[in-house]
Each structure stands twice: as structure tokens, then as C-alpha cells.
Amino acid sequence: MRRLPAEMAFGLGILALFGAVALLAPVVAPYDPHAFSGQPLERPSRAHPLGTNDVGHDILSELLYGARVSLTVALAAGAGTVLLGTLVGGAAGYAGGWVDRVLMRLVDGMMSLPRLPLIILLIAFLGAGLPQTILVIALLFWPTTARVIRAQVQSVRTRGYVRMARLFGGGPAYVFLRHILPAIGTLVAHGLVVSAGTAVAIEAGLAFLGLGDPTAKSWGLMVRFALNLPGLFLTDRWLWWALPPALCITLLVLALTFLGIGLERRLNPRLNRRWQ
Amino acid sequence: MNRVFQGFVGRVFSYLFSLWVILTLNFLLPRLMPGDPLAALLDPASSDYVFDPEVRAALEAYYGLDRPLLEQYARYLVGIFTGDLGRSIRLSRPVGELVASRLPWTLLLVGTALLLSSALALVAGTEAGWRRGSRTDRALVAVHLLLANVPVYLTGMLFIHLFGARLGWLPMAGGRTPFARYETLLAAALDIGRHLVLPALTLTLGMLGVKFLLVRNTMVTVLGEDFMLVARAKGLPEGRLKWGHGLRNAVLPFVAHLAAHAGMAITGAVFIETLFNYPGMGRLIFESVTARDYPVIQGVFLVVSAVVLTANLAADLLNARLDPRVLEG
Numbered sequence: 259m260r261r262l263p264a265e266m267a268f269g270l271g272i273l274a275l276f277g278a279v280a281l282l283a284p285v286v287a288p289y290d291p292h293a294f295s296g297q298p299l300e301r302p303s304r305a306h307p308l309g310t311n312d313v314g315h316d317i318l319s320e321l322l323y324g325a326r327v328s329l330t331v332a333l334a335a336g337a338g339t340v341l342l343g344t345l346v347g348g349a350a351g352y353a354g355g356w357v358d359r360v361l362m363r364l365v366d367g368m369m370s371l372p373r374l375p376l377i378i379l380l381i382a383f384l385g386a387g388l389p390q391t392i393l394v395i396a397l398l399f400w401p402t403t404a405r406v407i408r409a410q411v412q413s414v415r416t417r418g419y420v421r422m423a424r425l426f427g428g429g430p431a432y433v434f435l436r437h438i439l440p441a442i443g444t445l446v447a448h449g450l451v452v453s454a455g456t457a458v459a460i461e462a463g464l465a466f467l468g469l470g471d472p473t474a475k476s477w478g479l480m481v482r483f484a485l486n487l488p489g490l491f492l493t494d495r496w497l498w499w500a501l502p503p504a505l506c507i508t509l510l511v512l513a514l515t516f517l518g519i520g521l522e523r524r525l526n527p528r529l530n531r532r533w534q
Numbered sequence: 535m536n537r538v539f540q541g542f543v544g545r546v547f548s549y550l551f552s553l554w555v556i557l558t559l560n561f562l563l564p565r566l567m568p569g570d571p572l573a574a575l576l577d578p579a580s581s582d583y584v585f586d587p588e589v590r591a592a593l594e595a596y597y598g599l600d601r602p603l604l605e606q607y608a609r610y611l612v613g614i615f616t617g618d619l620g621r622s623i624r625l626s627r628p629v630g631e632l633v634a635s636r637l638p639w640t641l642l643l644v645g646t647a648l649l650l651s652s653a654l655a656l657v658a659g660t661e662a663g664w665r666r667g668s669r670t671d672r673a674l675v676a677v678h679l680l681l682a683n684v685p686v687y688l689t690g691m692l693f694i695h696l697f698g699a700r701l702g703w704l705p706m707a708g709g710r711t712p713f714a715r716y717e718t719l720l721a722a723a724l725d726i727g728r729h730l731v732l733p734a735l736t737l738t739l740g741m742l743g744v745k746f747l748l749v750r751n752t753m754v755t756v757l758g759e760d761f762m763l764v765a766r767a768k769g770l771p772e773g774r775l776k777w778g779h780g781l782r783n784a785v786l787p788f789v790a791h792l793a794a795h796a797g798m799a800i801t802g803a804v805f806i807e808t809l810f811n812y813p814g815m816g817r818l819i820f821e822s823v824t825a826r827d828y829p830v831i832q833g834v835f836l837v838v839s840a841v842v843l844t845a846n847l848a849a850d851l852l853n854a855r856l857d858p859r860v861l862e863g
Contacts, residue, residue: 367548367551367552367555370552371552371556372797372800372839373801374801374804375819375834375835375838375842376835376839378804378819378835379560379831379835382823382826382831383563383564383567455683462685463801463805466808467804467805467823468823468824491694491706501691504685504687507685507688508683512683515682
């Protein structure tokens, strides 16, 4: 059995930890994150290990429940992005000709748009909410995946065994499922991980800017509420209020990035020589 | 030559097309939304109702919602090209004026960070690529991989705490000292410079990771090329090899990515300006989002998009000038 590379082990470990926290949040969290479980702005104590926020919610419980929001967005937006990207990239690469040209024009055009301002505009008019956030991320970030998938499909399509399958009368659906999908499997997994990382960062960023779901207590929203407190940085209160959610966001994004690097090495073993 | 010219025309054409998409999207989006956020501004029954009659009249005139859609579109386009971006609900001022007062701050912040991060990335990336596999290289890669994944507001918070609150060396917020009256131009520049240090440093670090990894990886590829072997065989000194031949060829992809980096810088600036209360466009976005000041959100979106698209085109053309093969392809 091959040993798991260090970066994969790190990524999967962190991801599993956050996943467990998200699933078991009601068990491991000391309080309901929406319950007024203490006085406002309590310092860390045995009852509230990370203190309380400005309205008296337990910060540790908010943090633990926050994993649910981030992981939901990561999964849903990541899957949506990769699904769209694979469909468009696969169609462009497989069909070739004018279909390819039109779709790639679309991809180029979308990639030149400044994404964050566009996301802000869309969310401002669509209204802030998790479904909107997920939808907007998927709709704006698929072109990156599409480009990679298209290149791979193009190269697979011309290989001998695929040409044979088509000569023997294999329809597009058969060839795609039987031969092309396995050949792009790792690539799709890589795309999923990378898009999930982007989605986590974007969701947190939107919540930070006040464009997140106001009812979903996410890590980004926690940072925003902390920063709303005048003079937050004049005391060390930010250390247990603003810093932990920001660190959680970083750790989750980092874990997904490392997982992506691991998959990339599996795709392209030559990278190993280069990095060592 | 002909193909180069065709490539040039193609770039300009696709730039204009993107610009048109942005303009049209900006026009259609608020009008197609369910619940009509614009009508809500003029509806006395809604919670978004604008009470100031002067602003309400300006809004009605600007959006012209009672007219046919095509006429609205034509008026909108004419308005944009004559510099009319509508009127802010929150501040009751023309959006164009607001943007003009905020844009220089963002350009200062983003420009400083772009220059600094590019210089650092080129030097560090070349060194790391040159000594690929060494301990220095691995340490540099690890640090930059971390930097590429840390949200800018985390770095920013650490800086504010350390250099602002703990050590008291630098101001924690704002673009300049409030109500300051400067005796000389130098005093003004110093004050603005002092306020710029922390936000610019945060943005620099935020962009450094991605840029470094790009330069390092290109450098590694370039070092494997035949011409490097020949240059070495000629007995060129190490400095010439590294900077004259290695870096010079690694710069090309770097320039090609400059536009993407400009977009990244804008994204970073939105968060950093919000965190540092820096008076630029990013802070303006944040403020207008909080106040649901739609005309300002739209105006900022248009200006920022136009700037990023133009940076795209400029980087494309610069790249083509450095390597004419780009336009032929």
C-alpha cells in the first residue's frame, strides 16, 4: 500500500476534523449559539472558554456551529462549479469545431470579468442568503474548471482506444461515461477541492462585507460582528472573538489547498521531482 | 505582421465586448430582479422608501422606470458616457463625485502593493527557483504557500494589533489624520504615507504568495531549457545566468498574469479598506452595501470593472510587445 503523502494527510485530517465538528456541533458545543447564555462581552472563563459576544452568545458555540455553514458552502458551491465546468468543458472538448469556439469564447469573456465586484453587485440585488451565495459562486467560477477539463478531454478523445470505441459505434454518452469520465476523474476531484477552497474564502468574505446570510452564523459573520465593536483592537478582546473564526477560515482553505496540491502531484508525477 | 495586427484588433474587440456586457448587466440586473429593489425606493409602503424628495426626484429621473425599457437603456448609456452615474441615496451626492474622491486612495494603495509585491516576488522567486530543492527554497515555498491562503483581513488584524495597538508605531485606521491642517506638502505626504504603511503592507503580503509561486515555477522551467545549458557552457558568471538569462525569460508569464493580479489586488483592497477604514473605493462598496445604496454600488461596480478590464487589455498588449508570438497564436 502506498503511504499517503504528507500534504494529503494534512488536508484530509483537517477536513475530517471540521467535518466531525460540523456533524456533532449540537453535541460538542456547550450552548445553543443563538441562546443568550451569558452577559455581553464576557472574558474567557470556565463557563465560556472563548467568552461571549456583544449580545451574550457563547463564542465557542458560534465557532463550532460555523463549521456547518462553511462546509455546506464548500460542498454545494464546489460541486456546482465543477458540474458546470465539466459539462461545458467536456462538451467543448468532445464536440470541437464551432461548439468549442463558442464555448471557449464564453469562458474567456467570463474569466476577464472582475469577479468580486460582480459577486457583490449580484448579491446586493439577489439578496443575501446561503442559496444565493452558492448559486453566484458556481455561476461565476466554472470557467476555470471548464478550461482544464476541455484540454484533457481533447487529448483523451484522440487516443487510440477512444477512437476505436467510436468506430465500433459507441455513442457520445457511452464513450463519455466509459472512457472519458475515468480519464478526467482525478482532474474533476482536483477541481472540486480547489473550487471548494475558493467558495469558503468567498462566503467568508461576503459575510465579512455584510453580504452573507444574516441568519446563518458563519465565521465571516463572526469576524464582521467583532469588527463592529468600536475600539476592538485597543483591548485583547479580538484575540478570542475575531481571531478564532479568521483562523478557522484560514485552516479550512489551507486544508483544501493542500489536498489540491496532493491531487495535482498524482496527476503529474513529474512535479515530484521538481519540488524535491 | 498581418496576423499580429489581426490579433491586436481581436484583443481590442473582445475588450469592448466585455465592457458592453458589464454595462448591460449593470443596467438589466436591478430591473429584472424579483421584488424590484428600485421600485421599492420610490414606494412609500416599503422599508427602503427614500424620504428626501430631492433625492427621490433625482432617482426617478435617473432610472426612468415608467419609460419603455429600450428608452431607459439608451438614456442609461448616454448618461454613462457623459459621466452621469446617478445619485447616492445615503449621501445625496452624485455618484461620479463620490467615486472621483475615493478612486485616488485605492489607486495609491493598490499601486503601492502591486509594485512592492512584484519586486519582492521577482527577487525571491528567482532565488528560490535557482536553488530549487535547497532548504532556502523549501522554506520560501512554505511561507508563500501560507501567505497565498491566509485571508488578508487576518494579516491585517495582526498588523493592527501589533504595530497599531501594542507598539503604537503606526496609525490603526484611516487614510490621513482627521481634521489635520498641513503646513507643507511634505507634512501632508508624510501623514498619508504613515497611514498607507499598514494597509499597503497587508495587501502586499496578500498578493505576494501567488506571485512568488508563479515566478519560482517559471524559473524552474526556464532553468531546464537548452539555452541555459549553452549559456552556462559559455562560462557566463552566475549573476548573468540567474538574472540576465533566467529571470529575463521568467518575466513573460509574470507580465501575462499582471491583469489577473490587478483583479486580485482590487479584491484584497475591498477587505483591507474595510478593515482599516481606508477612504477608498473598497470602503465605499462596504458602506453602500450596508446602507443598500444601490446607485453607488452600481457606480463603483462599473468603474472598478472598467479599470480591471483596461488593465487586462494593457497587460495583454504589453505582453504582445515583449513577445509578438502571443498575438499570432
